[in-house]
Amino acid sequence: MRGVEAVVVALLIGILSSINADTDPADASALNILYTSLNSPQQLTKWNASGGNPCGESWKGITCSGSRVTEINISGLGLSGNMGYQLDKLTSVTTFDISNNNLVNQIPYQLPPNVQRLNLAGNGFTAGLPYSISQMTSLKYLNISHNQIQGQVTVPFTSLTALSTLDFSFNSMTGDLPQSFQSLTSMTNMYLQNNKFTGNIDVLGNLPLENLNIENNQFSGWIPEQLKKIHLQSSGNLFKSVAAPPPPPGSPPARRPNVNPKSGDTSSSLHTEGSEGNGGGGNKSGVGAGAIAGIIISVLVVGVIIALFIIKRRSREPSTDIEKHDNQPFAPVASQQSQEMKSAQSSSMTSTINMETPVVIDLKPPPVDDLKSEDEDDVSTPPAPPPKKANKAPKNAKLYSIADLQIATDSFSADNRIGEGTIGCVYRAQLDDGQVLAVKKINSSSLSNSKDFVEVVSEISRLDHPNVSELIGYCFEHEQHFLVYELHQNGSLHESLHLLDGQSKALTWNNRVKIALGAARALEYLHEVCSPSVIHKNFKSANILLDMEFNAHLSDCGLASLVPEPDQASGYNAPEVSMSGQYTIKSDVYSFGVVMLELLSGRIPFDSSRPRMEKSLVRWATPQLHDIDALAKMVDPALDGHYPVKSLSRYADVIALCVQPEPEFRPPMSEVVESLVRYGGLKDERRHFVLVVQLSSKTALCHNRKIEDEISHS
Template sequence: MELNGTLGYELSSLQALKTMDLSNNFLHDAIPYQLPPNLTYLNLAKNNLSGNLPYSISTLVSLEYLNLSHNSLFQEIGELFGSLNSLSELDISFNNLTGNLPVSMGSLSKVSSLCMQNNQLSGTVDVLSNLSLATLNIANNNFSGMIPQEFSSIPNLIVGGNSFANMPASPPPTLTPPKNPRDQPNHPQGPVSAPTVPDTPIDQDDKKLQTGPLVGIAVGSIAVGSCVLFTLVFCLYKARKRNDDESSEPKDIVGSLAVNIERASNREIPIPNNSHENAAVATSDLQPNGKMTPERVYGTNGSTAKKAKVPVTATSYTVSALQVATNSFCQDSLLGEGSLGRVYKADFPNGKVLAVKKIDSASLSLYEEENFLEVISNISRLRHPNVVPLTGYCIEHGQRLLVYEYIGNGTLHDILHFSDGMSRKLTWNTRVRIALGAARALEYLHEVCMPPVVHRSFKSSNILLDEEYSPHLSDCGLAALSPNPEREVSAEVVGSFGYSAPEFAMSGTYTTKSDVYSFGVVMLELLTGRKPLG
């Protein structure tokens, strides 16, 4: 029987379970933080598990076999192996794990087989130099530095596909080159009757064969040198002409072409609203990979403006497409309201449902408006199962909108305090799962993202629940768009009252520790069912 779904957090209650083999199934989402504590054999290979390696692995002191290969695990491995003194086989190959090898991996005293190939691991492998390994496969990663001398004693060693400075050379060919008959000694059992060829014809033929390549090389060198010289002269001529014409109006064809391209890039092209895909701006036609690279202009005068390209991995939408999807941002499509603006449900003609945050222009300062694309670029790179991903944006006609995946079961705040029927469905295990998922999201923002991302508005109304009551943290990365301080009352301060750490109220400084304080308040709210100021 094939399993399809997520691993339940009730696994930790299976105290006596020692062997767990759930390989070759369709399990997805993250590995539970809590696992049966007495496991000696754990095989979750060939599923679709994502996220990172849970910290609870470090508590499985009896574990002898661990196989998490062929999944979609990512992030850094973490210091998990300090207490796993019984582990003999570890396989985390064919995932998307990143970062350096943890120092605790060097304390695996009994490990004999270690497979980490086909990941994105980096740094050196010195922590493995003292292990008594029979098999080590670290191929196809981003390791660098030197291969430790101790690796020469490992019988099955595979290190290809890395950037080691002392990468072993390829094995020599098995065929031996033929020897010159004149240098061969007469051997009674060997082929000594080789035909004798006069020396003079061979020398002449060699000279003829060598003359052709030499002439070709000489002619090619002359041609290349001529091309380089011609290019240099042409560049100097163009530079001098550009300097001469800098103060005058450009009249050459190249200059007018550049102006036309610049105007075309800023011209707005109407796009039909018949599908979600057609809602992208026309400039995406110039970029077949689908990754937008809009340009931002600094300065107020056209002659001194400088352009800086900001890579954005989200889709660009037109205002008209979002108006159609949200029914002109009507009240019936309203999902909620935050410190930066309102959020609307967007139904696209192709059946896709998204959430659109329409940012109130009065909530942003002029500096934040100019750096809006940079903020979008940073937010679009946040990828975690418990973080609501940004899928698109719009900066057309002075509007600034953010498009997110739609999470359709409401917020944790509404379910806890405004829906008695829904709150009854939040069993103890469900509440623990919500707490752990929110903790994972915060851990990702603080520990994995570089530089760390401070959420600044961690509260139950920003924790969205899907149909399986899995949590998804919203508004991640929006701290860079803090409300305009010139506004009399900040909606963020009002909405976060009761969640803010004392040091924030006293100093106005918000750090990752402030997020952890807010997390504690949400946990009390989740476990007691009472409001922060109740």
């Protein structure tokens, strides 16, 4: 008995010690920040803004194992605010449920990295999933349903092989399903209903699904046969009502993993009829293998003959007769061949373009209505996907030949070289008519082919804003690619601040605020007017060009796909970019804050020649932005004290918000624009506030140059 009593006492001591264990400091600190970020709600009983012992004091919704927090369940408590920026420190948390609250901000990048159950449903989130979710290899359950998330799914799911339940339902997600879904080898329950997904669902065909809800989307094509054997809900889509066409001869049969409900084994369920019987030599059907092979060969031969007959007949018929055959069983095969012939003809036409004389081409895509088949009931070919962007039709862009550009730049001479950027060199070009332009020669390493280049040109030509550099034309010839822009005589902001001694003196305080405001409006247009949003990815002072009135013109817009890996030493990249390489509109906001610091201090973002604590401009300046005395010492000496102190302080407040290390705390560019207009050192702030109200429409705010100039010169 004494031995049993000793064991019981030891167990009680262990239980009591675990209950009263001091919480890991990193876990406690993360919960302190979470509590503060949620506006210190009374619903979270026993929680503290600093200190405390979550495990020992039984904080509401917190479960621990020893000194580590393992579960956070604070669902449905009417919480507001955001989730803070240290949840990634909670490395032992396996369940995180903050669903059905009022957290309308962006989902933070910092989330518990080893979580197995993540529930963020019902909070009103609008931005997409953070990239960090793609690295949660232990994740088994992910629920972001009943939010307002828009846009395409850009997070890769390649590493989420343990994920078994995925709920994206009741959002506004668009685009095709990501191909990385095919890596979800443990997926049994998927809920995608009530979104705006398009394309087909073939990527789901070989997943071990048991329940799939894809109702009320815009999916098209055919439902894979494998998915018809599970609990499938698919109404409210554009699926074909007839059977899918047979696969091409020689294609392997579609197969679906056989799920053993007890073991979860996903081994193949295919068995040959001859695999049963004594010694494997019997055949229960009584049909020999030779007979089966003969039947299959006969069917294939007949199919090939019919296909050849139809193809030959089509080649002799006019186009109107060909269209009449679209409802025939073999239409997809013939349709594919027809498309290949059209593609070959298009390539041939492209190669015969006369590049010696510049021509004007209209890059406007065909109207959406033209993408539809003439026969609305056509069931042989899937409908064409909708255009990816909803921006207005692009403007005309002029196609130049290399010969024209060589003459205009004196064979791209060093004397005409006016700059070198991340993706290529820029040359001054003077045309025969006296027009002076800037020609950007794209590095061959940034671009793989001319097709991608023309797509980039089409995207750039859609941009239309007075603070965005205007694309005049382009050239692609002999595997070389050029963009032709308007030339701004005052060069770049980087040159004015850091390279030209006399020019920096011309940048008065009002000029600097004007430049910041123009650049802010350019980003506001890209982020909040363009649909979908355009991420700049390479926002820096060298890409802010100035005209003779010091109006800012942002260059390299729409070239994000050509920008190589981030330069970690540039000083412009947000912390999350340095960690993950992923750019967002919030990383653009951070880069804008760095440029504002350049305008304020006259320093470059990263200066290796300065003392260790002053190398990074953001790290050196941030602690001083709210100290008026220290702030005055930070100001560019070129200003010689000529600036309004009140305006300087408010300018610094905007910087502090933009360079927050946590992206969810950075403001949208529309708020930055409003702050610069209201507090930018303008003479009559009340008058400017009235003008801002008059410009409540973002489009008017971006495009009304007359009122913009009135604001800038008041």
